[in-house]
Amino acid sequence: MNLWPWILAACVLAYATKLAGYFVPRSLLKNPRTMHIAGTMTIGLLASLTVVNAFASGQSLALDARIGALAAAAIALWLRAPFLVVVIAGAAAAAGLRLLGWG
């Protein structure tokens, strides 16, 4: 699959969204409901992306080394580790569990 058209379309949409904030009537974006939906959408999408990457394997659900990554990341975040440390903790947990022969 050639991803280039979709990559460029995503880039155009991203810039158009940012620029829209500078041009659309203030009343539309100032509407609390618009702001609220942008916020809930961000939370919902990130939650969804987290579980998809942790549990989905194509069209089925799987429990494998990635659940170790999820747990390690949660612990690191709870300990207020910086972003990069959280990511490394996730990678190390998944790699470690695979080294032990699981998932």
Add this chain to the structure above:
Amino acid sequence: MPPKLLDSPAVKVGLSISVATGLYGVSFGALSAASGFDFWQTMALSLLLFSGGSQFAFIGVVAGGGSGVAAMTASALLGLRNGIYGMQMNALLLPKGKLKYLQAQLSIDETTATASGQSDPGEQRRGFWTAGIGIYVLWNLFTAVGALAGNALGDPKQWGLDGAAVAAFLALLWPRLKGREPWAIAVACAVATLVAVPFVPPGVPILVAAAVAGVFGWLSHARSDEGLEPDIDPYPHRRGDSRGDTGEGAE
């Protein structure tokens, strides 16, 4: 840089947020390479799309077997909040003429948070541009480093890079989970996603979750700026009041 500029608190905050945010460009570059994107595709996302969450979303959907159109849609929906930031930064910094076209590209979580955390208009402007230019340069530099390193690693699973993606998304979500409603939305969307996985093509469960989140946002009346927190808080010692003081959007 003249010493006078370094005396500015907003410039200091902008520089430190640039380093912190720029560094995690490494994880984006490496994950993108591991997800099958070539070097220039990875760089196009960082140079042109330039919004961390949306970039991770795009490669995350493709890595999970999703189509290009699903990846684009997830990325665009996740970027909707940047429109709000654009509106806030337009009202706060009052850019003149063509400057707003450049300022728009830099209107993301971290620059908005850095600028909104200052009260003096000059400081707000310095904070925005220091964070914006600093993050843009470092994010792209470290994306390139990550993309090259990721290509050299070989089997991404052996290095736990799929686990790194899980951790990255959780880390992006985490600072936004302040209070009961954000948690409720996150749990509802996670459950909706898992229920949808077996029934629809890869990538689509994420859009199902977006629909659930949209309905949630439409129906509820909680504080209007929830979910609009930066991935890395430029003002960690002022937790809870570092945002929303632009005079805009507060209910």
